[in-house]
Structure formats: C-alpha cells, structure tokens
Amino acid sequence: IKEIEQIREEIKKLEEQQKADEEKLKSEEKKRNDFLAEEEARKKRYEEIDASIEKEKEKLKNKELELQKVKKLYEDTENARLKNENDLKIANKEIEDNKIILEKTNAEIKKLNEDIETAIKNKEKLEKEKQEIAYTKEDAIKEIIELIEREKYELTIMDITDKIDNFTYNKNNKILNSIAKEIKSILPNITENVDGYKMIVPENFRENIENRFGKFGNTKSINKNKDEDDYREY
Secondary structure (H helix, E strand, O other), X not given: OHHHHHHHHHHHHHHHHHHHHHXXXXXXXXXXXXXXXXXXXXXXXXXXXXXXXXXXXXXXXXXXXXXXXXXXXXXXXXXXXXXXXXXXXXXXXXXXXHHHHHHHHHHHHHHHXXXXXXXXXXXXXXXXXXXXXXXXXXXXXXXXXXXXXXXXOOEOHHHHXXXXXXXXXXXXXXXXXXXXXXXXXOHHHHOEEEOOEEEEOHHHHHHHHHHHHOHHHOOOOEEEEOOOOEEEEO
C-alpha cells in the first residue's frame, strides 16, 4: 500500500510538472508569435520607407530632366540671337526678349534647385527614420543587461544608475532613454542582501530584468505618451 501511495504521488508530481511545462510552452509560443508579428510590422515599415525613397528619387530625376530642358531652351535662344545679330533692329529686340527669357529661366532654375534640395532633405529624413526604426526596445534592454554583466563585483543602486546614465549620455535615442528610465525605476526591487548591504549582483541582473520585461527583451506593454512625448509602461 505504501508503495502504491508513493507511485500515486510520483504520478501526481509528473502530472503537475507536465501542466507547468505546457503552460511554459504556451508562454514561449506567445512570445515567439509576438516577436514574429513585430518583425513583420517592422518589415512592412521598411518597405514603405523604401517606396517613399524610390518615389523621391523619381521626383529628383524628373526635376533634373526639366532642368536640362530649360538649359537647352536657353541655349537654343542664345543661338537664335547670335544668328540674327547682323540685323541690329531684330537683334536688339531678340536681346530684350532673351533677357526676359533668361530671367524666367533663372527663376525656374532657382525653383528647380530648391525642389532638388527639398527632395534630398526628404531622402535624408527618411533614411534617418529607417535607422531609428531598426533600433528596438529589445536592443536597448540587451545593451543595458550586457553593460552590467561585464561588472565582476556587486554594485549599489547608485553605481548601476551612474553606469546607465553614462552609457545613454548624448545618444539622443528615445527608445534607449525610455528603457533606461524604466530599468532604473525597478532597481530597488532587485537588490540582494550582501554582507548586510543591499546590493545588485551582476550575474543575477539578466534574470531579474527578464523577470520584469520577459526573455528575449520582449517588454510587457509600452506606449508613447502624446502629451509628454515619452514612453511609459501601462
């Protein structure tokens, strides 16, 4: 009877373990699906940006063709003036006409140059936006985790805060600054008792941060606050 009870206990433990494993598998699958969905959205945004860049390139090409046409028109006009300059009366009239055309041409050239500069600026803006989108919350979390994991000894909250601030200083990256702010806010909750002092152990830092944000750097839920232009967890 005792052996039967032991077997029943073993079966019960195995069933509980199986249930826990199934829950863990579901959680991991959800993380994977979320990650794939995020990758798909990012890919779509890349395609949109690339399409915009191609559109701007086409506009730039058309403007250059228009500029060539205007230059050709000006050259033809000058040739016509030179051809008829023997007739002073006609030549003088053509000179006056050509002055007007030249002024108009210069105005058109100036406008085309402005359009070209605008197209170049738009292209640079889109390229910069593409680079910013490529940097994700996952990247920011991993960078900060790796920064602290390089330390060999326990650190105080102030030590961690200083290292994160030095790392993010002058990077002007909203995502990185937002994640850094979030991580600094939870430092008091992940301290450990080391020789009677509240310290943060570098080798346990990754586990503590992943318990907060999830493995693979998947944050729980962060939205952009429209009024404060900042990222906050809700």
